[in-house]
Amino acid sequence: MGGHKVKRHFVIAHSLEAKPVIKHYGLVKNSSHRAFEVFENDQIKLIISGQGKVNCAAATAYCYYLSDSLDEQVLWVNLGVAGHPHYPIGSLWRVNKTIDSSTSKAIFPVNVIRTVSISAAPAITVDKAERDYAQDSLYDMEVSGFFQAASRFTSLEYASSFKIVSDNKDQTVDNFDSAAVPTMIEAQLATIDDYLLELENNIINNFKFNFQDIEFKELILNSYQFTQSQRIQCETLLNSLAVHQINLDKTALHHTSAKQLLDSLSDRLSQIKLTV
Amino acid sequence: MVATIYIEGQIADHPRTEDIIRRFPKAERIMCERYSQVFNPKAQNFRAQKQNPALILAKKHKGFVLPTPPGYGVGGQPNYYFSHMLNCIYDCRYCFLQGMYSSAHYVVFVNYEDFASEIIEYAEQQKDESPWFFSGYDCDSLAFEPVTGFINHMLNVFSEIPNAHLEIRTKSTQIRCLLNSKPLSNVVVAFSFTPDDFSRRLEFGVPAVDKRIMAMQQLQQQGWSVGLRFDPMISYHNYQHSYRALFEKIFSRLDSETIHSVSMGGFRMPKNxxxxxxxxxxxxxxxxxxxxxIQGMRCLSVSAEQDMFEFCKKQILSWIPETKLYYCDI
Incomplete structure (x- = not known):
C-alpha cells in the first residue's frame, strides 16, 4: 500500500463546472473513452458525468475501473453548483449529509479534517431542478448518486462533495446565468485544494505500512510452489516478520518445500516478543 | 474536542441532549433519524475517524442490560453489562472495539432512565441473589462523565437497590462525581492498568499510571471500594521488571484491605x-x-503467556489474598 501517491478522482456533472478544475490542474483529455469524457494527469482523473444521480453513479463506477491499481489510495471528489433557500450566491459548502429525495435514503460523509474549515450543509438530491427550496438544505441533482457509488470503492472519509451556491430564493434557477459557473468554481478551488491536501496527508498517515524489501519478498514467493492458501500464509508471515524488522537471509530461498519454508517462518515468528 | 454532533430527531429536544450540545457550541450539528445510519455503514475507516471522532446522541430502544460473556466477573452471579456509550475517548491499540464497530464516533444514549428501569427490574427479580452490573464494557465508564453525567445518575439508582452491585470500570481520573457522593458499599470503582512503558506505547490518551493511582487513593480515602484490572496482560521484553514495578507502585500506595478485587486476563480477541x-x-x-x-478467539501463544501469568500472579499474591484474585479468560 505504502509508497503510492494518493490519487484524486473528480466526478463533475457539467463541462462548465469541470472547466476551471481542468485548467487548475492542467488536465488533458483522454480521447480513448467513449462512455464519458475523461481528463487526466499522473495524479488526477476527472470524469464528466452528465446531469442526474444515475449518470453520476455510473461515472463514479466507470472512473473506479480506470484506476491503475484497484488497491491504490484515491480521494473521491464531487464538485458542482447547487441551490439553497438563502445561502449567498458563490458560497462554498461541504456536504455533510445527503438525502435522495425519491427514496429518502440518507448517507453521511465523514469529515476527518480539523485544520481546513469549510462550512458544511446537508444536500437533497432531486430529479428535477428545485424551485421551491422547501427545506433549509442544498439542492442538487447528483450528490446522492456519487456517495452511493463511491462508498462501494472507498470509505466515507475519503469521498467528499463540495457545492457552490448558484441559485437561491432571491436569484432562482430560472434567472441563473450558467456562464458565471466557471468563475464561481475557480474562486473556491484554492480552499478545496487545501482541504484535499489535508485529506491526502490523512490517507498517507493511515496507510503508511510498506514491506521493506518487496523484491526479496517476490523472490521468496516465486521460489516455491505454493497452494493458494500457502501463498497467503507465506505473505502474511513475511509481512509480520518485516513489521518486527526481521531481515531474512538467502537461506529462506533454500528450503526443500513450501511447507518447510512456512514452518521455518512460523518458528521464527513464534520466537518474537513484543518490544515497547 | 468534539467538532461534529449527530443528533437523532426523536431525542433532539431531550433535556440531556440540549445540555450536552451546549457544551460544544462550535460543533457542527447534523440531524439523523437513527444513529445506525451514521454508525453502522461498512464503508467507514475506524482509524481515520479516530483522529477526529464525532459525537452521536441517540435513544436506545432495547437491550439495556445484557448477560456478560462467560468468564467475565469478580466472584458474583449473575453478571450483566450495560453500555450507555459506544466507543471510548481513549485509543488503546489492543482494544476490541476497533474491530467490533465500523465507526470510531462516540454514541451516547441519552435515555438513562430506561437503563435504570431495566437494572432495577433485574435486581428486583433476583432479590435473593447479588447480581453484578458492569459498566465500561463498550466504553470507558468515567472518561466522558463530565459530559454525560451517566455514572452520577446511576449512583442514585444503585443506592436504592442494595442487593445489586455496580462495577465502574475505567482508566480515567474523572472521579469528581464519586468524590461528591456518599460512598456506596455495592459499588466498586475498578481501574485497569498495564505497566508505564506498555501504556505509553499502546494506550494513547490514557492518564498516566501515577495519576490513576492517585485517583484510587482519593477514592479509598473517601471510603469507596476499588478494584484492579490487569487486563489484557501481554507478554513483552522485560515485562518482569515493568510488572514488578507496577505492582509495587500500586499496592504500596493503596490500602490492600479495601481493595475489593483484582483480576487478570490475557489478550484475546474474536477472530473477525x-x-x-x-x-x-x-x-x-x-x-x-x-x-x-482458541474457541474462535485469537490469543497470544499460550506457552509464552503462561510464564508471564504465573510471574504476575505470584507478584500479586504477595500483596493480596488469593480470595480476591480472579481470572478473566475465554
Missing part, C-alpha cells in the same frame, strides 16, 4: 475483530505476533 484491526493497523507489531486460535 482481529482480522479487521490488523487490516487497519498493518504496521502494529502486536497484531503481527504469533497467535493461536
Amino acid at each position: 475483530f482481529f482480522k479487521k484491526i490488523k487490516k487497519l493497523y498493518p504496521e502494529e507489531p502486536l497484531y503481527n505476533l504469533a497467535m493461536e486460535d
Whole structure:
C-alpha cells in the first residue's frame, strides 16, 4: 500500500463546472473513452458525468475501473453548483449529509479534517431542478448518486462533495446565468485544494505500512510452489516478520518445500516478543 | 474536542441532549433519524475517524442490560453489562472495539432512565441473589462523565437497590462525581492498568499510571471500594521488571484491605475483530505476533503467556489474598 501517491478522482456533472478544475490542474483529455469524457494527469482523473444521480453513479463506477491499481489510495471528489433557500450566491459548502429525495435514503460523509474549515450543509438530491427550496438544505441533482457509488470503492472519509451556491430564493434557477459557473468554481478551488491536501496527508498517515524489501519478498514467493492458501500464509508471515524488522537471509530461498519454508517462518515468528 | 454532533430527531429536544450540545457550541450539528445510519455503514475507516471522532446522541430502544460473556466477573452471579456509550475517548491499540464497530464516533444514549428501569427490574427479580452490573464494557465508564453525567445518575439508582452491585470500570481520573457522593458499599470503582512503558506505547490518551493511582487513593480515602484490572496482560521484553514495578507502585500506595478485587486476563480477541484491526493497523507489531486460535478467539501463544501469568500472579499474591484474585479468560 505504502509508497503510492494518493490519487484524486473528480466526478463533475457539467463541462462548465469541470472547466476551471481542468485548467487548475492542467488536465488533458483522454480521447480513448467513449462512455464519458475523461481528463487526466499522473495524479488526477476527472470524469464528466452528465446531469442526474444515475449518470453520476455510473461515472463514479466507470472512473473506479480506470484506476491503475484497484488497491491504490484515491480521494473521491464531487464538485458542482447547487441551490439553497438563502445561502449567498458563490458560497462554498461541504456536504455533510445527503438525502435522495425519491427514496429518502440518507448517507453521511465523514469529515476527518480539523485544520481546513469549510462550512458544511446537508444536500437533497432531486430529479428535477428545485424551485421551491422547501427545506433549509442544498439542492442538487447528483450528490446522492456519487456517495452511493463511491462508498462501494472507498470509505466515507475519503469521498467528499463540495457545492457552490448558484441559485437561491432571491436569484432562482430560472434567472441563473450558467456562464458565471466557471468563475464561481475557480474562486473556491484554492480552499478545496487545501482541504484535499489535508485529506491526502490523512490517507498517507493511515496507510503508511510498506514491506521493506518487496523484491526479496517476490523472490521468496516465486521460489516455491505454493497452494493458494500457502501463498497467503507465506505473505502474511513475511509481512509480520518485516513489521518486527526481521531481515531474512538467502537461506529462506533454500528450503526443500513450501511447507518447510512456512514452518521455518512460523518458528521464527513464534520466537518474537513484543518490544515497547 | 468534539467538532461534529449527530443528533437523532426523536431525542433532539431531550433535556440531556440540549445540555450536552451546549457544551460544544462550535460543533457542527447534523440531524439523523437513527444513529445506525451514521454508525453502522461498512464503508467507514475506524482509524481515520479516530483522529477526529464525532459525537452521536441517540435513544436506545432495547437491550439495556445484557448477560456478560462467560468468564467475565469478580466472584458474583449473575453478571450483566450495560453500555450507555459506544466507543471510548481513549485509543488503546489492543482494544476490541476497533474491530467490533465500523465507526470510531462516540454514541451516547441519552435515555438513562430506561437503563435504570431495566437494572432495577433485574435486581428486583433476583432479590435473593447479588447480581453484578458492569459498566465500561463498550466504553470507558468515567472518561466522558463530565459530559454525560451517566455514572452520577446511576449512583442514585444503585443506592436504592442494595442487593445489586455496580462495577465502574475505567482508566480515567474523572472521579469528581464519586468524590461528591456518599460512598456506596455495592459499588466498586475498578481501574485497569498495564505497566508505564506498555501504556505509553499502546494506550494513547490514557492518564498516566501515577495519576490513576492517585485517583484510587482519593477514592479509598473517601471510603469507596476499588478494584484492579490487569487486563489484557501481554507478554513483552522485560515485562518482569515493568510488572514488578507496577505492582509495587500500586499496592504500596493503596490500602490492600479495601481493595475489593483484582483480576487478570490475557489478550484475546474474536477472530473477525482481529482480522479487521490488523487490516487497519498493518504496521502494529502486536497484531503481527504469533497467535493461536482458541474457541474462535485469537490469543497470544499460550506457552509464552503462561510464564508471564504465573510471574504476575505470584507478584500479586504477595500483596493480596488469593480470595480476591480472579481470572478473566475465554
